[in-house]
Amino acid sequence: MQLTINGTAHEITGDPRTSLLDFLRHDCGLTGTKKGCDHGQCGACTVLVNGQRVNSCLTLAIMQDGHEVTTIEGIGTPDAMDPLQAAFVKHDGYQCGYCTPGQICSAKGMLAEAANGWASFVSEDLDGKVELSAEEIRERMSGNLCRCGAYSNIVDAITEAMSTQTAGAE
Amino acid sequence: MTRSLTMDRPDDRNRLDAMAQGVIGQPLDRPDGPAKVTGTAPYAAEYPVDGMAEGVLVTATISKGEVTAIDEQSVLSMPGVLAVISDQRMTARAAQGGAGEAPVQQVRQVQYYGQPIAVVLAETFEQARDAAKHLKVTYREDDDAVTDPHDPAAPTETYDEPIDQGNLAQAMAQAAYAVDVTYTTEGHNSAPMEPHASIAEWDGQTLTLHSSLQMLAYNQKELADSLDLAPEQVRLISPYVGGGFGSKLGISPEGVAASVAAMQLNRPVRVVMLRQQVFQCVMRRSETTQRLRLAADANGRLTGFGHEARVSNLPEEEFAEPVTQASEFLYPGEHRRLAIELARVNLMTAGSVRAPGEAVGMQVLESAMDELANAIGMDPVELRLRNIPDQHPSEGIPYSSRKLVECLKAGAERFGWDGSDRTPGQRREGEWWIGTGMANACRVHNINEAQARVTLSPDGTAIVASDMTDIGTGTYAILGQIAGEMLGLDPADVLVQLGDTTLPPGSGSGGSWGAASTGSAVFEACEAIREHLAEQLGTTEEELTLKDGFAIAGNRRVALPDLLAGAEVERTGHFKPGEITEAFAAAMYGAFFAEVAVNAYTGETRVRRFAGAFSMGRVLNEKTATSQCMGGMVWGIGSALTEELTFDARDGHLVNPDLAEYHIPVNLDVPHLDVVLVDERDPAGSPLQAKGVGELGICGAAGAINNAIYHACGVRVRSFPMTPDKLLAELPDP
Numbered sequence: 073m074q075l076t077i078n079g080t081a082h083e084i085t086g087d088p089r090t091s092l093l094d095f096l097r098h099d100c101g102l103t104g105t106k107k108g109c110d111h112g113q114c115g116a117c118t119v120l121v122n123g124q125r126v127n128s129c130l131t132l133a134i135m136q137d138g139h140e141v142t143t144i145e146g147i148g149t150p151d152a153m154d155p156l157q158a159a160f161v162k163h164d165g166y167q168c169g170y171c172t173p174g175q176i177c178s179a180k181g182m183l184a185e186a187a188n189g190w191a192s193f194v195s196e197d198l199d200g201k202v203e204l205s206a207e208e209i210r211e212r213m214s215g216n217l218c219r220c221g222a223y224s225n226i227v228d229a230i231t232e233a234m235s236t237q238t239a240g241a242e
Numbered sequence: 243m244t245r246s247l248t249m250d251r252p253d254d255r256n257r258l259d260a261m262a263q264g265v266i267g268q269p270l271d272r273p274d275g276p277a278k279v280t281g282t283a284p285y286a287a288e289y290p291v292d293g294m295a296e297g298v299l300v301t302a303t304i305s306k307g308e309v310t311a312i313d314e315q316s317v318l319s320m321p322g323v324l325a326v327i328s329d330q331r332m333t334a335r336a337a338q339g340g341a342g343e344a345p346v347q348q349v350r351q352v353q354y355y356g357q358p359i360a361v362v363l364a365e366t367f368e369q370a371r372d373a374a375k376h377l378k379v380t381y382r383e384d385d386d387a388v389t390d391p392h393d394p395a396a397p398t399e400t401y402d403e404p405i406d407q408g409n410l411a412q413a414m415a416q417a418a419y420a421v422d423v424t425y426t427t428e429g430h431n432s433a434p435m436e437p438h439a440s441i442a443e444w445d446g447q448t449l450t451l452h453s454s455l456q457m458l459a460y461n462q463k464e465l466a467d468s469l470d471l472a473p474e475q476v477r478l479i480s481p482y483v484g485g486g487f488g489s490k491l492g493i494s495p496e497g498v499a500a501s502v503a504a505m506q507l508n509r510p511v512r513v514v515m516l517r518q519q520v521f522q523c524v525m526r527r528s529e530t531t532q533r534l535r536l537a538a539d540a541n542g543r544l545t546g547f548g549h550e551a552r553v554s555n556l557p558e559e560e561f562a563e564p565v566t567q568a569s570e571f572l573y574p575g576e577h578r579r580l581a582i583e584l585a586r587v588n589l590m591t592a593g594s595v596r597a598p599g600e601a602v603g604m605q606v607l608e609s610a611m612d613e614l615a616n617a618i619g620m621d622p623v624e625l626r627l628r629n630i631p632d633q634h635p636s637e638g639i640p641y642s643s644r645k646l647v648e649c650l651k652a653g654a655e656r657f658g659w660d661g662s663d664r665t666p667g668q669r670r671e672g673e674w675w676i677g678t679g680m681a682n683a684c685r686v687h688n689i690n691e692a693q694a695r696v697t698l699s700p701d702g703t704a705i706v707a708s709d710m711t712d713i714g715t716g717t718y719a720i721l722g723q724i725a726g727e728m729l730g731l732d733p734a735d736v737l738v739q740l741g742d743t744t745l746p747p748g749s750g751s752g753g754s755w756g757a758a759s760t761g762s763a764v765f766e767a768c769e770a771i772r773e774h775l776a777e778q779l780g781t782t783e784e785e786l787t788l789k790d791g792f793a794i795a796g797n798r799r800v801a802l803p804d805l806l807a808g809a810e811v812e813r814t815g816h817f818k819p820g821e822i823t824e825a826f827a828a829a830m831y832g833a834f835f836a837e838v839a840v841n842a843y844t845g846e847t848r849v850r851r852f853a854g855a856f857s858m859g860r861v862l863n864e865k866t867a868t869s870q871c872m873g874g875m876v877w878g879i880g881s882a883l884t885e886e887l888t889f890d891a892r893d894g895h896l897v898n899p900d901l902a903e904y905h906i907p908v909n910l911d912v913p914h915l916d917v918v919l920v921d922e923r924d925p926a927g928s929p930l931q932a933k934g935v936g937e938l939g940i941c942g943a944a945g946a947i948n949n950a951i952y953h954a955c956g957v958r959v960r961s962f963p964m965t966p967d968k969l970l971a972e973l974p975d976p
Contacts, residue, residue: 089368098367103288104281106484108435109517113901116435144281153276161275164869168714169278170435170484176279194910206914214908217901219435219485220714221876222869223912 075136077102078146084133092126093117095133096143104144104173108217115216118174118181119143125181127215144173147180156180156233165229167220175216179230182212204234243813245770247762249689250820252642252925257769258727258860259923262789266727269865272719273738274482274712283482286454287439287514294441295324296367297503297513298374299496300360301523302352305588305894306387309350309359313378317362322369326377328360329502335591336524337464337492338561339457339752344468345492345591346558352381353556354588355389355895356522361499361513387588389894391429391529391554396585398552401562405570405636408577410535413546417537420546421614425534425606427962428886430527431520432595433906436484438524439514440497442504449504450477453497456486457750458709462743464493469501478709481741483751486713488594489524491752521899526887527595528553528563530602534610537575542618542628547575547635549607554585555592563592564599568684568941569607571641571827574631589894594752596877597937600685605881605962608681608945613958621661622949623650626682626833634827642826642926645857646682649833652918653855654680657835666956667974674839676850677954681945683832683856685754687924687933689819692749692759696725696767697812698775702791702802703735710740710748710760715936716866720757721764723863724930728768730788730802746814754830754934757862759817762928766815774811775802817929826926830938832856832871834878834946840954842976845966847951849879853916854943859924859933867935871917874939880907882944886963 073084082100093110096102096119105128108116112130119128120142128141148154156176159165166172186202194211195202202208209227218226258266277283302309314326328349334357337345349359362377364370388396414420440453449471455461458478466473483490500513515524530551537546551565566580595601615622627650633640653659659680669676694708706725712718718738726733739745749759769783776786781795793800822828837851852875861867884905888897898904917939923931944962952958957972 087366087368089372094367097288101290102281103284106281106285106436107287107514108437109901111517111900111902113517114435144279148280150276150280150282153280157276157279160279161271164272164865166275166278166714167716167869167873168435168483168485169274169283170285172278173281207910210910210912214910217435217906217908219433219487219906220869221873221907221912223876223907223909224872224915225869226909227914 073134073137075139075141077141078143088134090133091129092131092133092136093128096128102143102145106170106173108171115178116171116174118178118216120177120181123184125178144177147176155236159229159233163225163229163232165226166222171216171218175226178213178216183234244816245766245813246816247766248818248820249822251822253929254925256923256931258930261727262787263727263730265723265733267861267864270719270723270733270863272716272866273722274718285436285482285484286452286480287441287512289441289452291441291443291510294510294512295363295365295507296370297361297363297500297511298370299358299499299513299515299519300362300374300377301519302355302357302359304352304381304383305355305389307352307381307383309352309379310382311380312360316378317373317376320373322365323373324363324507326360326362327503327506331469331502333468333495333498334358336494339488339491339594340460341492342460342463344464347468354590355893356590358495358523361503363503363507363511387894389588390891391587391589391889396587398583398585401582401584404581406579407636410546410548410577410579413537413577414535417545418540419538419614419617421536421610421617423534423610423613423960425532425609425960427530427602427606429529430595430885431887431904432487432489432525433904434485434487434489437515437517437520438490438494438496440500441510441512442500443510444504448475448477449501451497451501452479454483454490455480456483456490456711456713456752458711458741458743459747460750461493465497465501468498478743479741480711483711483713486751487596488598491594494524517901518899521904522896523590525593525595526590528555528592530563530565532565532606534607536610536614538614538618542620542625544573544575544629546577547573548579550579550581552583552585554587557586559591561593565603567599567686568604570636571634572684573629574635578635589889597685597940600941601881604684604942605944608942609948612679612949616664622680623654623659623661626650639825639827642828643922643924644831645920645922646831648920649831649855649857652920653833653835653853656855656916656918657853659835664953666953673842675842675954676839677950678837679946679949679953681834681942681949683834683938683942685830685938685941687828687830687927688753688755689928690749690755690759691818692763693746693814693816694748694760694763694767695746695812695814696764696771697810698729698771699810700803700806700808704729704731705737705739706764707739707745708748708760709743709745710756711751712740713751715751715756715870716863717756719866720761720862724761724764725768728765729771730790754936758928758930758932758934761862761930761932762817763815765929766817767813770813771811775805778805822926828926830858830933832938834943836946836950838947838950838954840951840969842973845969845973847883847964849913849947852913854939855918855920856938857920857922858935858938859922859927860931861919862932864919867919868917870935871939872915874937875915875943876907876912877940878943879911881962882947883963
């Protein structure tokens with residue numbers, strides 16, 4: 073049984089009870105993905121599986137056979153940060169830093185969902201083009217708790233990274 | 243060489259403003275930022291240690307009694323299980339902040355539901371967790387547990403010395419306007435995002451613990467005392483802490499359990515608390531019942547002031563939520579009574595949760611002040627402005643720098659405050675009632691003993707070292723900026739090393755004292771280095787300018803490497819609080835302004851706008867200080883609307899011990915937060931003229947929301963959190 077993490081293949085051979093989160097942290101040494109609650113309540117363990125954001129504590133490693141997982145380590149490094157990561161630093165979109173990898177992975181997934189036209193609880197209509205207002209970002213990032221209370225700055229960071237990427241695309 | 247300063251009097255020299263580098267106060271990015279956003283900053287449980295066993299704590303399922311038997315055989319045959327340990331050295335509670343000694347141990351004597359009683363060790367986490375769930379425990383239960391925090395029959399004692407001045411009852415009777423109201427607040431949990439976690443390694447002589455802690459110098463003594471080791475035999479490592487908010491002030495049960503297990507098994511052991519355990523067996527903020535009596539004359543000036551509170555804690559705990567801490571000096575009123583009653587209950591330890599005292603004391607006081615403003619028919623901002631005492635109303639000592647007026651004005655201006663019509667229920671948008679409210683912010687200023695070492699290397703870069711922690715507060719950033727400013731260096735050329743007990747003991751992070759205390763130790767060390775450099779250059783410290791790596795005096799300008807000529811300069815600063823703490827009433831101040839919408843049909847409250855103006859002495863980093871204020875305001879929203887520990891009154895078990903049922907604010911609950919930092923220097927605050935900012939943003943915030951709810955819909959909720967059910971019954975016809 074095998075899954076790909078940040079482009080590298082990993083064999084799953086351990087305890088079948090191992091969550092994807094514990095597989096990443098304990099078996100692969102990828103501790104950038106954080107355990108905050110182990111119950112899908114806080115979002116600190118958010119990773120991308122086949123491009124979609126999931127709480128890695130809510131799925132078993134053995135359920136990910138053949139899947140492609142992207143963790144925070146696959147998004148950027150201190151010397152080569154992704155624009156989203158750089159925006160979090162610039163806007164102080166974190167304090168203790170523990171929820172931060174999950175916030176950034178979640179933001180990556182969220183931006184893709186919006187680009188694909190997924191509506192949210194605060195969307196005006198269900199099948200139009202999604203304009204990511206601050207309110208839309210707040211709602212779509214509400215699965216990622218931040219006890220330090222950096223929400224205002226997280227929204228600013230995502231907004232800036234979004235406009236940079238849009239500018240780049242144009 | 244160590245340079246010591248005991249702060250007995252204000253430091254009016256204002257040395258930081260005399261420096262030339264221009265980095266102090268600047269909104270610089272945190273140096274630890276890139277590591278945090280890329281997941282490369284290691285937290286306590288994340289160190290790769292070979293041969294590590296995994297431990298999971300087992301907690302009591304009774305509220306009071308004794309563990310009579312633990313059936314180890316029930317789990318020892320399970321795959322991978324190594325041991326079940328229920329050792330007398332293990333701790334049944336977390337240590338209180340600053341304890342410096344072991345907390346209550348005796349894990350087999352159960353004093354509260356959820357108390358740790360054993361730890362199960364196995365080769366893997368999955369095996370340990372499974373075995374911990376299957377461990378058979380037998381108890382003898384006592385029938386005298388007090389499991390309802392509000393139980394009027396709980397044994398109570400008077401905490402500390404009440405303040406009684408004049409005749410408050412008479413002042414109330416003779417007042418032109420009087421308010422006599424009782425509010426309640428429910429318990430809170432710090433709920434840091436990183437659960438408490440430890441990796442213990444024992445080499446037969448020294449115990450090394452990677453752990454998530456706020457005050458290492460004290461934690462070292464607490465762990466050593468728990469294990470009957472000398473403090474020198476314990477090394478703590480904690481460079482990154484995933485939030486603390488008081489819950490990591492003292493050593494907590496998982497760290498001691500991991501240590502005992504490592505010593506017994508002779509191999510490294512990791513114990514990480516489950517989220518439920520963070521709720522059940524670390525610390526709670528006590529629930530409170532608070533009676534406020536405010537007597538005012540015809541001009542709205544307070545003549546009488548009463549603030550009496552009841553809080554709770556476990557037997558043997560000395561801590562009582564200091565609800566009246568800011569009430570002692572914030573407002574005038576010659577007739578005064580302030581008192582705290584402490585009830586003894588069998589619920590988890592009550593201790594410091596962000597801004598102990600003011601967090602809940604100020605939100606209730608400021609709600610009552612709004613009730614007084616409404617009784618008078620006065621703009622609540624005006625009422626605050628009329629009630630600023632000339633001196634400490636009980637002790638007669640002067641205030642240190644106090645910018646409350648400036649905060650009230652700056653906050654009102656930023657928010658666009660209009661206090662002319664406070665009649666409730668005047669504004670409606672669709673199904674929402676709209677209202678505004680305000681409150682003062684106030685938090686006492688604390689300082690603590692601290693040491694830090696600064697080394698200026700021959701290449702002209704510097705290293706700052708202390709066992710001080712950065713729990714998200716920005717310590718790495720501000721200590722680098724203080725040293726950079728004093729030594730004329732780009733902060734990028736200052737490496738800050740924290741969180742290791744092999745480094746000089748800092749103040750630890752707590753009580754908002756970290757920046758002013760450890761920052762002052764860095765400042766002292768830098769002053770000593772400046773004196774040495776001045777001597778080398780043949781000038782005085784006052785005449786010496788250090789900027790961009792050059793030492794300048796008169797017409798001489800020498801690059802630091804040339805001046806140092808291959809030698810490093812190392813100095814340790816040692817800062818101690820002295821007579822200054824008794825000479826002034828020193829505090830941080832601010833003002834909150836909130837706009838809320840209350841749903842006319844459901845009673846749901848949404849915070850639509852939230853502004854705060856704050857003064858904290860010198861701002862050391864505008865960006866991190868602003869973030870601290872924002873964080874406090876978010877806590878204020880939680881305290882106002884959603885956060886409460888709910889206990890089953892029958893057995894004292896916590897009904898909502900996780901993040902799904904204990905509701906901290908989520909992103910959508912928080913509007914754009916508007917923070918104004920009011921310029922201030924407080925010479926009595928510290929040699930930096932700085933005070934603290936980590937807690938100010940919560941102190942009164944929920945009061946502003948309470949007052950805005952009243953203004954929106956005319957319902958005064960005297961029970962926090964103000965959940966929809968409490969509003970629904972009172973709402974006007976939609």
